[in-house]
Amino acid sequence: MTSQTELQPAPERLQVTTLQPQSRATLADVGRLAGVSSKTVSRVVLDSGNVSKDTRDKVLAAARSLRFRPNHLARNLRHGSVTNTVAFIIGDLTNPFYFLVAAGIERELARHGLMMILAATDDDPASEERVVQNLLDQRVRALLMVPIAADQGYLEGERQLGTPVVCIDRPARNLIADSVVLGSFEATAEAVRGLIRAGHRRIAFVCSPAALYTHQERLRGYRQALREAGVLDSSPWERLENPGGPTAEESVRDLLAMSEPPTAIIAGNNHASLGVVRALGNHFDRLAFIGFDDFELADALGISVIAYDPAELGRRAAQLVIARLNDLIGPPQQIEIATHLIHRGSGELLVPRDQ
Amino acid sequence: MTSQTELQPAPERLQVTTLQPQSRATLADVGRLAGVSSKTVSRVVLDSGNVSKDTRDKVLAAARSLRFRPNHLARNLRHGSVTNTVAFIIGDLTNPFYFLVAAGIERELARHGLMMILAATDDDPASEERVVQNLLDQRVRALLMVPIAADQGYLEGERQLGTPVVCIDRPARNLIADSVVLGSFEATAEAVRGLIRAGHRRIAFVCSPAALYTHQERLRGYRQALREAGVLDSSPWERLENPGGPTAEESVRDLLAMSEPPTAIIAGNNHASLGVVRALGNHFDRLAFIGFDDFELADALGISVIAYDPAELGRRAAQLVIARLNDLIGPPQQIEIATHLIHRGSGELLVPRDQ
């Protein structure tokens, strides 16, 4: 990649042929109509005092008749060129989980007069830096991101310029940044311990993609609980698939066909849970089942899950951004969102009699 | 509301105390270092020719060493003050349907160097205008919206200024604007006709909220098909609830408890479908069931649905925006997205023998 390419801004494929049949009124236009200077209009619009009631009324009348609207761009250019927007960068826009996170972010940002730009990397680690750079060129005020690239070190310069970066769901690598994550390790370990207390020993773990931080954490928790119970080798029941490999559904069918099939199963994320449901069909009593992430209809189907509020993830992350924007000082924070096990039946099944 | 309030921009609660420890390099900075004028740097950055290879290399080296990044804000201020952002305004951010639409929009916009700002009105018609005005003050380039207010006439002035407005899922009122909608009427009528051919006559329709354009269209289609079959009064089986009223699940339970219960049911949207599933429990063979909107696990549960691609809705809407941005001429368009009935079993149940 040449530095030329580095410098290229977002491809400006749209010509600015917006030949506006009419143009927007400016402070000067309003001032002309009201017979005052643009600065006086500015004072009225900003309500920054020192304007006589008389002038004020004249200006407001003129502003209304011209349909004047302040130009935030120009306003912000004046003080250091920032917008009122914060970016949220996700890998896969179609995952309902991130949508709920985005909803939490949007709500919190809106409370503080900030808007959310949603951007996607299409789960392509290589595109993360490009997307981020593009957003920074648009002068977003802060970055919220679910890191996907192996390394976020490229953001170090930006951080020094004062742009807050908050990572969601996974911590950043090679970058000092705040993050908001789940207690995946402990939550999974605790769920598995429950299964063990119910008598299970052959407990499977299904999840994909294997490489994700969260999935690795959950795998660690799963192994930890099994180790505590004396099960030292769980590898026969671990199915962490990679993109292109078998689906969760296929993995479960495969597990069920074993000569010594598992008596319980943990799904590492919502996607894997759906695979389990599909594989089990109507035979939910065939084995105990706990999924990580709540999902639509899990209640109706009686499926126990490790749940938490995705919107809370977003809300907390947005709060961190706002705190940083108001005061850059302070060490990076790592916030952990609480999870809790919802008992709906599937996770409470005991080991079948004949085992 | 005083005009003062009208003029107030988004509450600027954040102080710009971003005391940047270091500041961003500008064209002039790069020029100084490279020993050329800022205009020459601009030419290099824009790759607009007329720069000797020698100068070019010097400039690129300087730009890189200063970590120069072009300021799109200033650039755009120069040509009429617009950003590279397009707003998508939704009522309820947590509805997975709109999320998929948003994904389609984001993808299409990104292909053209535009970014998507996602904004929510929290299903409050009164907040629509405020949210829109705020976005316009930030100079978004176009508006994509799921209209919720009773009237979009307040956008007329903006339209004349050349800002494209594209409505999604429902047409605008009192405003000339493009729209992308579903063929709700015909799709529902056709689904009901199928049930009638299978012998059904007592067919219920469950949906909420009642007031929505799409839901009214679907109701019309439902009634039309019944009328064709000689069922002139379907009111006993129509359950269009309003916010605060019974849930879809409750409506279905109520229907099932009738002395002459329906033998088939149409759910007017994905939310109503979930209610039906919950109410039916495991007794999916109790009546025929077709839902409008596909939903997660509908395949696993064997539920027939009227399906379409939500991302396609977004994609087409974004394409309209881009077309308008490039050429404002042409009459408003109304695009209809195709729907198709997916047969999964639940919609193919015949009328029970004893009826």
Add this chain to the structure above:
DNA sequence: CTGTTAGCGCATTCAA
């Protein structure tokens, strides 16, 4: 091939 001038819309500094 390169530089100068000017101005986008606004708000800060300083004067009146």
Add this chain to the structure above:
DNA sequence: TTGAATGCGCTAACAG
């Protein structure tokens, strides 16, 4: 209480 000058970062239009 009001206004004039200035500059934010960038790029058209016009020199040279």
